[in-house]
Amino acid sequence: MTPKAPSNGKIALITGVTGQDGAYLADLLIEKGYTVHGIKRRSSSFNTGRIEHIYQHPHETDPRFILHYGDMTDSTNLIRIVQSCQPDEIYNLAAQSHVQVSFETPEYTANADAIGALRLLEAIRILGLEKKTRFYQASTSELYGLVQEVPQSEKTPFYPRSPYAAAKLYAYWIVVNYREAYGIHASNGILFNHESPLRGETFVTRKITRAAAAIKLGRQGKLFLGNLDAKRDWGHAREYVRGMWLMLQQEVADDYVLATGETTPVRTFVEWAFEDVGIALEWKGEGVEEKGYDKATGNVLVEVDPRYFRPTEVELLIGNPAKAHAKLGWKHETSVRELAREMVLEDLRVMQTSAIMKEA
Numbered sequence: 199m200t201p202k203a204p205s206n207g208k209i210a211l212i213t214g215v216t217g218q219d220g221a222y223l224a225d226l227l228i229e230k231g232y233t234v235h236g237i238k239r240r241s242s243s244f245n246t247g248r249i250e251h252i253y254q255h256p257h258e259t260d261p262r263f264i265l266h267y268g269d270m271t272d273s274t275n276l277i278r279i280v281q282s283c284q285p286d287e288i289y290n291l292a293a294q295s296h297v298q299v300s301f302e303t304p305e306y307t308a309n310a311d312a313i314g315a316l317r318l319l320e321a322i323r324i325l326g327l328e329k330k331t332r333f334y335q336a337s338t339s340e341l342y343g344l345v346q347e348v349p350q351s352e353k354t355p356f357y358p359r360s361p362y363a364a365a366k367l368y369a370y371w372i373v374v375n376y377r378e379a380y381g382i383h384a385s386n387g388i389l390f391n392h393e394s395p396l397r398g399e400t401f402v403t404r405k406i407t408r409a410a411a412a413i414k415l416g417r418q419g420k421l422f423l424g425n426l427d428a429k430r431d432w433g434h435a436r437e438y439v440r441g442m443w444l445m446l447q448q449e450v451a452d453d454y455v456l457a458t459g460e461t462t463p464v465r466t467f468v469e470w471a472f473e474d475v476g477i478a479l480e481w482k483g484e485g486v487e488e489k490g491y492d493k494a495t496g497n498v499l500v501e502v503d504p505r506y507f508r509p510t511e512v513e514l515l516i517g518n519p520a521k522a523h524a525k526l527g528w529k530h531e532t533s534v535r536e537l538a539r540e541m542v543l544e545d546l547r548v549m550q551t552s553a554i555m556k557e558a
């Protein structure tokens with residue numbers, strides 16, 4: 199762990215601390231002098247890879263990063279953790295966060311993502327922390343679902359298109375309700391897709407950048423993808439967690455869109471990732487027959503596999519972050535093109551290093 203920042207006397211609790219955003223947010227808050235408590239799930243293998251660099255031995259004096267076992271589906275456990283750490287700020291990032299998986303596990307997704315948020319808000323009430331504890335809810339651009347208008351802002355109507363989005367819709371409204379009913383400082387961050395080298399391997403950007411690196415190194419033959427036409431507003435996760443923190447520093451709680459305002463088709467992200475490892479792609483065919491060919495060799499490198507199609511799809515997301523610009527002073531910095539390059543080069547570096555280690 200890097201030398202400690204002077205304490206700012208504040209305590210934060212992060213659910214989902216082992217995930218992409220949890221890891222970046224924990225870094226940011228520790229840097230700012232917070233004592234950070236995180237909830238991790240019991241798992242049969244290690245799930246703390248993203249936070250290893252800030253792990254502290256439980257016996258260390260003045261620890262700034264403390265982990266608790268917990269689960270969003272267990273209210274007594276959540277109440278106990280909130281009671282023991284008495285947080286000034288709770289960031290609720292834990293969720294079954296994969297849209298396609300939510301069609302396979304809809305009930306569990308509702309339990310963890312919808313009722314999980316309610317459990318935490320109730321913990322705040324039960325413990326009488328309404329005036330002390332500020333609450334951030336990881337809401338999502340998936341709430342917009344079927345396109346009603348673009349770009350999507352805080353005023354755009356919601357139309358969820360998956361069990362995941364429907365669960366997050368409940369969480370969104372219960373946060374608004376507890377803010378209005380009990381005066382809790384509770385905010386929704388309606389975050390558009392944000393990625394990084396820490397992104398889970400089954401989300402499309404990371405799946406693409408890992409495959410481009412592996413194909414370049416001759417470790418993988420082809421990349422199979424679903425809907426290449428879907429368009430997403432992709433930003434960098436490190437910048438988005440700063441926006442979460444800014445929301446909880448405002449005098450009055452509110453809901454904010456964080457986005458770049460630029461949208462990109464999945465197909466273009468694929469082209470960029472391959473370009474960054476020196477492979478030019480050429481597309482031929484349509485629909486499920488569409489294939490990406492290596493221009494130099496004529497080999498097929500990308501194919502469409504209908505197993506990755508979703509029963510209902512979100513075709514177009516493009517966010518309007520004007521409110522966050524004006525009120526939080528938040529703005530994205532990394533372009534989607536730079537983001538793709540950072541991710542693929544990092545995957546390439548990690549794969550090359552592990553190959554060298556194996557040889558050694």
Ligand code: NDP
Nearest residue numbers: 214216217218219269270291292293295310336338391392
């Ligand atoms: P990840 O999938 O990387 O992380 C999710 C985290 O939640 C992990 O720490 C995971 O634990 C934990 N978790 C899952 N289920 C439970 C449970 N039942 N109890 C306790 N913890 C659980 O997601 P991201 O970091 O990308 O996203 C963070 C949040 O923001 C999520 O709520 C997501 O839905 C939301 N969001 C994400 C966006 C994005 O583009 N990344 C955009 C908008 C919203 P484990 O490591 O053990 O799996």
Ligand code: GDR
Nearest residue numbers: 295297338339340390391400401402403423424425428506
């Ligand atoms: P999303 O992210 O569903 O937007 O949810 P994901 O990267 O999974 O999909 C983005 C788009 O790419 C299309 N796609 C594929 N997706 C995956 N995962 N795998 C494929 O092979 C593939 N081929 C094409 C998808 O159909 C989709 O249109 C993410 C999550 O982080 C949510 O938790 C978060 O709320 C939203 O972003 C905002």
